[in-house]
Amino acid sequence: MSRSTAADSVGSLLAEIANFLVDGVRILSLSDRRHWGPDEHEQLRALEDALDEAKKDFQGLAPLVNGQSHYENDRSHDSLVALRQLRNNFSAHIGCLKDWSRLGGPIDPAWVRDTQALQRDLHRAQYRAAGRIFASGQESSTRCLGAFLVYRQQRAWRNRQELSVEEGGYQRRHLEELRVCNNVGGFHRHGEEDIAFICDFCDGHLIWEDLDKMPSVRTAHDNSIWTSSPTATTLPLANPPPANQPSPSPSPSPVPPAQRPGQPQWQATGFSKSQYEQKQVVFAPVAIANHSVPIGGGWQSFITCPFCEDDTDGPRDTDDEEDVWRPEGLFEDVASFQEHLEWQHPAATPAESSCLVM
Ligand SMILES: [Zn+2]
Ligand SMILES: [Zn+2]
CATH class of the missing domain: 1.20.58 (Methane Monooxygenase Hydroxylase; Chain G, domain 1)
Known part of the structure; x- marks a missing residue:
């Protein structure tokens, strides 16, 4: 019929x-x-x-x-x-x-x-x-509806960030961000080593290359990587890979980097799938909140840098207008987004802070 x-x-x-x-x-x-x-x-x-x-x-x-x-x-x-x-x-x-x-x-x-x-x-x-x-209905924003829902949640928290966050508050907040992400789409093993997030609203894919598990906490607030097993701070996949990886020992304990107000918090600590080495990746909700509908028949979502967006949206003196750094546009995948973040919006990493401590 x-x-x-x-x-x-x-x-x-x-x-x-x-x-x-x-x-x-x-x-x-x-x-x-x-x-x-x-x-x-x-x-x-x-x-x-x-x-x-x-x-x-x-x-x-x-x-x-x-x-x-x-x-x-x-x-x-x-x-x-x-x-x-x-x-x-x-x-x-x-x-x-x-x-x-x-x-x-x-x-x-x-x-x-x-x-x-x-x-x-x-x-x-x-x-x-x-x-x-x-x-x-969107003229200016490139975010898909799924991205917008995560973004809206992050904004609501950021506007309240001046208020002190109690012990464990950040972890709960990050888990809540991930809960919104899981309502919007799902995490899946992609190929042998990568993890994909697939958005239900736009079918756009975001790929984290060579990652064992998706971390569920930002590095800057990740007390648990110094105090307990990293599995406690990772997110289960829709298709979980066999849990045959050894538990990495939380070796030479660096001091968790203190949160500096206003500093971009985009990093999360994960482990590579191929070598099982610690690595910094883009915290999943940061990419998911800023992805757009794939264009030109592609399957990967483009990503807008939210920190550049803030810089250009924020109030400024008209005299400074020419000095304002403008985003080059959209990043075509998570890897190029991360490269941009590392260069333009560096955050304190455990490695950096341990150098500072030593
Ligand atoms: Zn989407
Ligand atoms: Zn940027």
């Missing part, structure tokens, strides 16, 4: 898809449970989960794009194409359940995986649709 009407909108297509899911739940609920095995129970649960997530996504996304009616009435071409395809896939999937209820017999256990795959497709399709609405 493939219908295509001029009246289709994001809202009407999502409603059709929700109706298919409701149908599926009803078909199972009305069938004779005396013949059910674990597969039937699992199938019902999968359909209910898909319906719950679809509702939750819908309710969470609408306020981000100027409200429910704006979201429902959107007719962005790419969103309609994706959602029509998805509606047809859901229709075919629920058709299988209808046949099963007519013919009887045990349910096909493979259908649960189909339901779960469709649920993931629907989650991404909703995020993309919201991302497109957000992008179409």
